[in-house]
Amino acid sequence: MTVITLTTDFGLTGSYVAQMKGVILGINPEVRLVDITHKLPPQDIRTAAFVLDTAVDAFPTGTVHLVVVDPGVGTDRDMIAVDCGEHRFVAPDNGVLSFVLDRLPPRNIMRLDESQRRPGAVGTTFDGRDIMGPVAARWSLTDDDQFPGEPITTPPVTLAAPIRISAPDAIIGEVIFIDRYGNAVTSIDRSQLKDITHDRLVVTVGRTSVIGLKSAYGNVPSGTALALINSSGRLELAINQDNAASCLGLVPGQEVIVSWPDDAFPAADPESTRDSAG
Numbered sequence: 001m002t003v004i005t006l007t008t009d010f011g012l013t014g015s016y017v018a019q020m021k022g023v024i025l026g027i028n029p030e031v032r033l034v035d036i037t038h039k040l041p042p043q044d045i046r047t048a049a050f051v052l053d054t055a056v057d058a059f060p061t062g063t064v065h066l067v068v069v070d071p072g073v074g075t076d077r078d079m080i081a082v083d084c085g086e087h088r089f090v091a092p093d094n095g096v097l098s099f100v101l102d103r104l105p106p107r108n109i110m111r112l113d114e115s116q117r118r119p120g121a122v123g124t125t126f127d128g129r130d131i132m133g134p135v136a137a138r139w140s141l142t143d144d145d146q147f148p149g150e151p152i153t154t155p156p157v158t159l160a161a162p163i164r165i166s167a168p169d170a171i172i173g174e175v176i177f178i179d180r181y182g183n184a185v186t187s188i189d190r191s192q193l194k195d196i197t198h199d200r201l202v203v204t205v206g207r208t209s210v211i212g213l214k215s216a217y218g219n220v221p222s223g224t225a226l227a228l229i230n231s232s233g234r235l236e237l238a239i240n241q242d243n244a245a246s247c248l249g250l251v252p253g254q255e256v257i258v259s260w261p262d263d264a265f266p267a268a269d270p271e272s273t274r275d276s277a278g
Contacts, residue, residue, distance in 0.1 A: 001030060001031070001032050002028070002030075002031050002032070002062060002063070002064065002140040002141070003031070003032045003033075003034055003059060003060060003062075003063045003064070003140075004024060004031050004032070004033055004034070004063070004064045004065075004066055004136050004137070004140055005033075005034045005035075005036050005055070005059060005063060005064070005065045005066065006020070006021070006033060006034070006035050006036060006038070006066050006068075007036040007037060007038075007040070007048060007051065007052050007055075007065070007066070007067045007068070007069070008020075008037075008038045008040065008067070008068045008069060008128065009038070009039075009040040009041065009042045009043065009044065009048065009068075009069045010038045010068070010128075011038060011039060012038055012039070016126070016128075016129075017035075017038050019126075019129050020066075020068070020128050020129045020133045021033055023118060023129050023130075023133045023134060023137070024133050024134075024136065024137040025137075026137075027134060027137035027138055027141075028137045028138075028140050028141050031137065031140050034059075036051065036052065036055045036065075037051060040069055043069065043071040044069065045069055045071070045094055045095050045096050045159065046095075046159055046176075046252070047177060047252070048067060048069040048096050049095060049096050049097065049098045049099045049100070049159060050099055050176055050177050050185075051177070052065065052067055052096070052097070052099070052100055053099035053100045053103070054232045056087055056100050056104075059087070061086040061087075062086070062087075062088075062143075063087055063088070064088045064089075064090065064136045064139050064140050065087060065088065065089045065090070065091075066089075066090045066091070066128075066132060066133065066136040067089065067090070067091040067092075067096050067097070068091070068092070068127075068128035068132060069092075069094075069096050070092040070094065070127065070128065071094070072092065072094060073092070073124075073125055073126070073127050073128075074124040074125050074127070077092055077093060077094055078092070078093035078111050078112075079091070079092050079093060079111070079112040079127060079131060079132055079135075080092075080093045080097075080109055080110065080111055080112065080152075080156060081109075081110045081112060081135055081139065081149055082097060082101065082106045082108070082109050082110075082156065083106065083107050083108040083109075084101070084104040084105065084106050084107060085104075085107055086104075087100075087104060088139060089101075090112075090132045090135050090136045090139070091132070092127070092132075093111075093156050093157050094157055095156075095157045095158060095159040097156055098156075098157075098158045098159040098161075099159075101156060101158075102161070106156075108151065109151070109152050109153075109155075109156065110149030110150060110151055110152065111149055111150045111151075111152050112131055112132070112135055112149050113149065113150065114131075116131050116134065116135055116149070117130050117131050118130045118131070118133075118134050135149075162174055162176050162187030163187055163255070164187050164188060164189075164192070166192055169259065169260075170257055170258060170259045170260075171188055171192050171193070171257070171258040172255065172256070172257055172258075173186045173187040173188035173235070173255075173256045173258075174186065174187050174252075174253055174254060174255055174256055175205065175237075175250055175251065175252050175253065175254045175256060176252060177252065178245045178250065178251070178252060181238070181243065182238075182239070182242070182243030182244045182245040182246055182247075182250075183230075183236050183237070183238040183244055183245075184205065184236065184237045184238070184244055184245055184248075184250040184254075185230060185232070185234050185235075185236050186234055186235045186236065186237070186256045187234070187256075188234065188235040188256060188258060189233050189234050189235070190229045190233045190234070190235075191233075192258075193213075193229075193235070193258070196260055197260075198212060198213040199211075199212040199213070200212065200260050200261055201213055201227070201258055201259075201260050202258070202259045202260065203227040203235065203237060203256065203257075203258050204256070204257045204258075204259070205237055205248070205250060205254060205255070205256050205257075206248065206249060206250065206254060207248075208225060208237070208248045210225050210226055210227045210237065212227070213227050213228055213229060213235075214226045214227070214228045215228065216228070217238055217240045217241075218240060220240050221240065222240050222241040222242070223239060223240065223241065223242055224239065224240055225237065225238070225239050225244065225247075225248065226238055226239070226240060235256070235258070237250065237256075
């Protein structure tokens with residue numbers, strides 16, 4: 001049974017999600033629909049790209065990921081179907097696939113066009129229901145690598161990569177996502193920190209500095225700020241049982257600096273270790 005995931009900024013108060021699901025089920029009634037989220041900030045392509053990237057690896061081979069965060073709906077922006085081998089994606093070509101395609105190089109990219117619009121569709125402001133949804137549904141019925149559409153060789157639109165700079169005396173990144181608990185997820189991943197003694201790190205965001213990495217939120221008293229490596233392998237700043245974003249004024253795009261004292265490297269030759277980190 002094929003899986004189609006749905007990632008949108010539609011919210012849950014209207015019928016938009018249900019309409020899209022209804023069209024998909026009308027084409028493939030046996031498909032399993034899984035909601036990644038429908039509560040993304042409206043028109044926030046960057047957050048959508050991050051959330052999608054964190055979710056994809058949890059799904060089985062052959063999953064079709066339908067992503068509809070589309071500020072340019074109805075304009076001449078392209079819509080694309082992308083085959084990456086184990087995963088397939090249908091989305092507007094606006095950068096929403098940037099982060100996942102950086103990890104999963106595409107094998108085939110097809111441009112969708114008006115010939116794939118659902119018969120009887122009204123208006124041009126709901127391409128998720130009228131073009132991308134039907135395409136995802138039909139693609140879920142076939143094992144073919146190719147999908148009807150115009151093959152293109154130009155790469156999809158790409159967002160600017162999150163800041164991740166490894167310097168001799170610091171690592172600089174940025175806040176890329178605030179989750180519903182107010183935890184600030186950063187662009188710095190665990191691979192950048194593997195050679196440094198974790199209890200000696202200093203994580204600074206704005207006016208807040210936290211010393212050391214913890215393994216769980218409950219390792220500090222309630223109301224205390226901490227840094228840890230989260231379940232996606234990224235550095236995160238949080239407050240145990242409180243909202244770090246609200247309490248500390250954290251927002252996406254804010255600079256994050258990880259620094260350390262000179263003796264924070266356990267290797268016999270700290271200078272050579274620092275060189276390899278840079």
